[in-house]
Amino acid sequence: MLAVPLAVIAFAYSSAVVTGLTLQKRAVDFFDPAQGGGSIFDNATFGGEPLNVIISGQSSPEVLTDDGFVNFAQAIGFSKECLGFHLGAPQTANLGDGNGSVNQTLEFRQDFGHDVLGTCLESLVGGNHFRVFRQNGTQANSGALFLAVSKEQPASDNHDIVPDGYNIGRDELVANAVGTKSHGGVTYNVVAKNITGLMPAGSQGVNHGIAVDGIVTLLTVNIQ
Numbered sequence: 001m002l003a004v005p006l007a008v009i010a011f012a013y014s015s016a017v018v019t020g021l022t023l024q025k026r027a028v029d030f031f032d033p034a035q036g037g038g039s040i041f042d043n044a045t046f047g048g049e050p051l052n053v054i055i056s057g058q059s060s061p062e063v064l065t066d067d068g069f070v071n072f073a074q075a076i077g078f079s080k081e082c083l084g085f086h087l088g089a090p091q092t093a094n095l096g097d098g099n100g101s102v103n104q105t106l107e108f109r110q111d112f113g114h115d116v117l118g119t120c121l122e123s124l125v126g127g128n129h130f131r132v133f134r135q136n137g138t139q140a141n142s143g144a145l146f147l148a149v150s151k152e153q154p155a156s157d158n159h160d161i162v163p164d165g166y167n168i169g170r171d172e173l174v175a176n177a178v179g180t181k182s183h184g185g186v187t188y189n190v191v192a193k194n195i196t197g198l199m200p201a202g203s204q205g206v207n208h209g210i211a212v213d214g215i216v217t218l219l220t221v222n223i224q
Helices: 003-012 066-075 118-125 165-177
Strands: 053-055 078-080 092-094 101-103 106-110 127-134 145-152 179-183 186-195 216-223
Touching: 053 165, 066 078, 066 106, 066 179, 066 186, 078 127, 118 127, 127 165, 145 165, 165 186, 165 216
Parallel strands: 053 216
Antiparallel strands: 053 145, 078 106, 092 101, 106 127, 127 145, 179 186, 186 216
8 A cells, every 4th residue: 555655755755846947856656635634535516536546746847737737638638628618616625735625726628639629529529537636735745636537428418427437537548648658849658556545445425426446546757
């Protein structure tokens, strides 16, 4: 179980620093939100959605910035929402970093190979999408990005999650991400590791009562 050693590492943790204009890597992958009073589930309408993918704080620092992550997301088949419009209220999450419950930072939808209009198609026909939450409070400043990934139905079905949609969404995103990917002149090398023990398996407290398998996938993204 990865979360326990991370709790120990936390005592020796030091925040990322900026030397001149160069971002430096963080010291840990992430901190377990539960250890700071947070949760590995966000706050959705009918329960919590699992934060089932984590972008490691030990990824290349540029990847963990808003602009850098947008480029990486496009490299693996996702873009911002259709023409920048979002319907509905943002979801919130408490990552146990001292910031309490905060709104999602970004939201992405499958873009079907088109950065600008592809997400409009996803909004109509359904597909994979995810929300991003950044762990950067003073109590657990890992810089890691926690993603709530799910596969959803088309707009005609109110974008409800498909059966087993949390596990499916995670697995499809990871399959698209691992290996070498490029976009916007940047090439990424992505390594995945599955973590158990961080998230309980089952449907209790999960949005729409859709069961999860308890696996969280850690992605470490390095720019080549």
